[in-house]
Amino acid sequence: xxxxxxxxxxxxxxxxxxxxxxxxxxxxxxxxxxxxxxxxxxxxxxxxxxxxxxxxxxxxxxxxxxxxxxxxxxxxxxxxxxxxxxxxxxxxxxxxxxxxxxxxxxxxxxxxxxxxxxxxxxxxxxxxxxxxxxxxxxxxxxxxxxxxxxxxxxxxxxxxxxxxxxxxxxxxxxxxxxxxxxxxxxxxxxxxxxxxxxxxxxxxxxxxxxxxxxxxxxxxxxxxxxxxxxxxxxxxxxxxxxxxxxxxxxxxxxxxxxxxxxxxxxxxxxxxxxxxxxxxxxxxxxxxxxxxxxxxxxxxxxxxxxxxxxxxxxxxxxxxxxxxxxxxxxxxxxxxxxxxxxxxxxx
Numbered sequence: 001x002x003x004x005x006x007x008x009x010x011x012x013x014x015x016x017x018x019x020x021x022x023x024x025x026x027x028x029x030x031x032x033x034x035x036x037x038x039x040x041x042x043x044x045x046x047x048x049x050x051x052x053x054x055x056x057x058x059x060x061x062x063x064x065x066x067x068x069x070x071x072x073x074x075x076x077x078x079x080x081x082x083x084x085x086x087x088x089x090x091x092x093x094x095x096x097x098x099x100x101x102x103x104x105x106x107x108x109x110x111x112x113x114x115x116x117x118x119x120x121x122x123x124x125x126x127x128x129x130x131x132x133x134x135x136x137x138x139x140x141x142x143x144x145x146x147x148x149x150x151x152x153x154x155x156x157x158x159x160x161x162x163x164x165x166x167x168x169x170x171x172x173x174x175x176x177x178x179x180x181x182x183x184x185x186x187x188x189x190x191x192x193x194x195x196x197x198x199x200x201x202x203x204x205x206x207x208x209x210x211x212x213x214x215x216x217x218x219x220x221x222x223x224x225x226x227x228x229x230x231x232x233x234x235x236x237x238x239x240x241x242x243x244x245x246x247x248x249x250x251x252x253x254x255x256x257x258x259x260x261x262x263x264x265x266x267x268x269x270x271x272x273x274x275x276x277x278x279x280x281x282x283x284x285x286x287x288x289x290x291x292x293x294x295x296x297x298x299x300x301x302x303x304x305x306x307x308x309x310x311x312x313x314x315x316x317x318x319x320x321x322x323x324x325x326x327x328x329x330x331x332x333x334x335x336x337x338x339x340x341x342x343x344x345x346x347x
């Protein structure tokens with residue numbers, strides 16, 4: 001599939017496998033240097049930090065600050081760690097109101113907002129069925145197990161009390177998983193860590209979620225969207241970004257194929273099955289927590305309904321790859337011919 005579009009540079013935002021930063025052809029100024037650090041294994045994904053700094057010591061400090069944030073989010077929100085705060089909520093919240101940290105409570109409120117915004121397509125209680133899948137071991141539940149677990153999938157089962165900062169599940173069997181929003185949140189926290197250290201040009205990514213500070217010293221950051229029908233390194237579009245966040249979700253990230261069916265990690269909360277109405281979805285917006293939370297919507301609702309939501313929201317853009325390989329763009333994305341005339345939009 002050829003490169004489909006180069007949309008206009010996005011400005012004014014504060015905000016791995018699927019996303020590749022394309023840096024070829026860029027020449028750095030004489031003073032200072034770019035530092036790029038890649039770390040594997042935090043939150044089960046690859047962490048990339050890239051920044052402009054005056055000296056190696058500053059780069060070391062900045063990189064350490066970002067990784068500390070990532071490890072904190074992983075320790076707090078991973079369902080793979082029995083002592084994480086989210087795991088404790090899953091174990092106890094059905095028994096009554098459970099006090100939680102402000103950090104987790106605020107993220108649960110954000111998750112509820114995205115559930116309402118997407119008509120339930122984003123739903124952290126998908127984990128009530130999702131925990132039955134093991135993509136590494138190629139295990140998926142049968143219809144009977146899905147049918148038994150599905151009544152627990154409903155974001156309205158998560159009762160939040162802002163006055164007392166507690167969370168409670170309205171029934172037994174409810175589980176939550178913040179995997180659809182936590183990496184974006186961690187990226188945003190990483191960006192704030194860089195800002196606190198005076199970094200004005202930088203990039204943080206966790207798998208398919210990324211966010212940029214400023215530009216790349218006079219040129220936009222150019223991010224490539226992977227072609228889901230081809231291997232890593234092939235792209236369907238290159239997107240120039242300045243002060244923006246971007247998340248790409250695909251059915252090729254965590255998956256296995258069996259008897260002609262692809263089982264992947266994006267679960268439709270309405271059916272309990274892997275959501276398969278698009279091949280990939282990219283959302284560009286002000287923060288990574290926002291783009292991360294909205295990028296799964298198209299898999300559940302399909303490209304047309306999802307695009308209606310993205311266009312209505314107003315502060316995000318989207319690029320969707322349909323099942324037939326064709327590409328859909330939100331209304332503010334320009335076609336390639338027009339976008340190629342945008343200053344700084346091509347390399």
